[in-house]
Every structure is written in structure tokens, then in C-alpha cells.
Amino acid sequence: EIVLTQSPGTLSLSPGERATLSCRASQSVSSSYLAWYQQKPGQAPRLLIYGASSRATGIPDRFSGSGSGTDFTLTISRLEPEDFAVYYCQQYGSSLPITFGQGTRLEIK
Amino acid sequence: EVQLVESGGGLVQPGGSLRLSCAASGFTFSSYSMNWVRQAPGKGLEWVSYISSSSSTIYYADSVKGRFTISRDNAKNSLYLQMNSLRDEDTAVYYCARDNPSGAFDPWGQGTLVTVSS
Numbered sequence: 001e002i003v004l005t006q007s008p009g010t011l012s013l014s015p016g017e018r019a020t021l022s023c024r025a026s027q028s029v030s031s032s033y034l035a036w037y038q039q040k041p042g043q044a045p046r047l048l049i050y051g052a053s054s055r056a057t058g059i060p061d062r063f064s065g066s067g068s069g070t071d072f073t074l075t076i077s078r079l080e081p082e083d084f085a086v087y088y089c090q091q092y093g094s095s096l097p098i099t100f101g102q103g104t105r106l107e108i109k
Numbered sequence: 110e111v112q113l114v115e116s117g118g119g120l121v122q123p124g125g126s127l128r129l130s131c132a133a134s135g136f137t138f139s140s141y142s143m144n145w146v147r148q149a150p151g152k153g154l155e156w157v158s159y160i161s162s163s164s165s166t167i168y169y170a171d172s173v174k175g176r177f178t179i180s181r182d183n184a185k186n187s188l189y190l191q192m193n194s195l196r197d198e199d200t201a202v203y204y205c206a207r208d209n210p211s212g213a214f215d216p217w218g219q220g221t222l223v224t225v226s227s
Contacts, residue, residue, distance in 0.1 A: 032211065033211075033212060035213040035214070037154075037214075043219075044204055044216075044217040044218060044219055044220055045154065045204070045214075045217055046216075046217070047209070047213055047214060047215035047216070050209065050211045050212075050213035050215075051211050051213075054211070056209075056213075056215055088153065088154055090154075090213070090214070092212045092213060092214070093211075093212040096168055097156055097168075097170050097171070098144075098156040098159070099156065100153055100154040100155070100156070101153070102153050103153050103154075
């Protein structure tokens with residue numbers, strides 16, 4: 001099983017700042033199969049990034065993904081108030097079971 | 110509009126059974142693989158099961174293998190999860206989610222809460 005470790009656990013930033021979230025895999029993940037999701041309280045997760053760097057439909061370009069192998073990053077260039085949420089990385093299609101990271105909580109400083 | 114709506118959650122005693130449904134609309138359901146994902150209260154996301162568009166390929170997480178059964182009815186645009194021998198640790202919000210062409214999950218339903226408790 002591929003274990004995904006996200007860091008930091010909590011990130012405290014202010015609107016307008018840049019956020020950098022990390023996802024590290026216990027073994028290599030094909031870049032084609034790494035996704036990022038955003039989840040707000042009481043809501044279902046929403047796909048942001050798939051294939052490590054492709055934005056999903058309707059996702060603003062302030063969200064970007066990068067990385068390969070075992071190290072992946074989600075960057076939010078300038079935080080908007082609605083961006084404060086929990087973010088999960090996921091590996092899919094590379095190996096079963098499909099796994100998620102434990103999440104990074106992005107909170108307002 | 111692409112939409113997934115889960116139903117069937119509720120309170121069940123340990124050892125009991127429950128059947129979840131996911132009604133799909135706004136897309137050609139029979140062309141897409143589907144998944145169930147769960148989230149225990151205050152916890153992260155756990156993938157539960159996958160079914161291909163024709164039901165020819167099915168996978169389960171080890172934590173539910175032998176107890177849960179995923180199925181679909183393409184004529185009814187519906188996905189199902191039959192859950193037997195339920196345990197306290199199965200308590201969670203259960204989401205259905207569609208595979209996008211790359212295999213990522215998009216969109217997700219709003220979820221249905223399953224509580225296993227005596």
C-alpha cells in the first residue's frame with residue numbers, strides 16, 4: 001500500500017499570501033495518478049488537480065500542482081477567503097488500494 | 110448538471126446490514142467507473158470500493174472485503190453498496206464519486222451518514 005504523508009498538518013496564513021502544501025509518497029507514484037482535493041466543513045471533497053498538475057474544470061488558476069516520483073506540491077498563489085479548507089492528496093490508478101493523505105488544514109492566521 | 114445523490118444511510122446495530130444507493134444524473138452513467146469513499150467523523154478520506162462501467166472489474170479495500178458488495182444498474186443510473194456485518198468502525202459519511210477520464214474522483218455526491226451503534 002502506498003502511504004501518502006501530507007505536511008504540514010495545519011498551515012496558518014493570511015489572505016493574499018502564498019500557500020505551499022506537500023504530499024510525500026512511501027513509494028513512487030506515476031505523475032498521471034496524483035490528485036488534490038479541497039474539502040470545506042459539511043461539504044463533499046472537490047477535485048482541484050489531477051495528473052499531478054492538471055487543473056479540474058472550473059478551478060481558478062491560482063491553484064497549481066507540481067512534482068513527480070514521491071514528492072508532490074499543491075501551491076495556491078494568492079489566498080482568497082474561500083480557500084481556507086482541508087486539502088487532501090490522493091494516488092489512484094498507480095497501485096491498489098487507492099489511498100489519500102491525512103490532510104492539511106489551511107486556516108486563517 | 111452532473112449530479113450524484115446518495116441515500117440509504119441511518120442508524121444500524123453492530124452486525125446489521127444496510128444498503129446505500131447513489132442516483133446519477135446529467136451524464137451517461139453507463140460510460141463511467143464509480144467509487145465509494147467514506148469519512149469517519151472528524152477523520153480523513155478512505156477509499157472503499159471501485160466498479161468499472163460494465164461491472165466487469167470490482168475492487169475493495171481490505172477493511173471491507175468479504176462484508177461489502179458494490180454493484181450498479183446502468184438502466185437505472187444507480188450505484189449501490191450492500192454493507193453486511195457492520196462494525197462500529199464502519200461509522201462514517203459514505204460518498205459516491207465518479208471516475209473522471211484520468212481516474213481521479215469527480216464529482217462527489219453530498220454523502221450519506223451511516224452510524225453503527227447499539
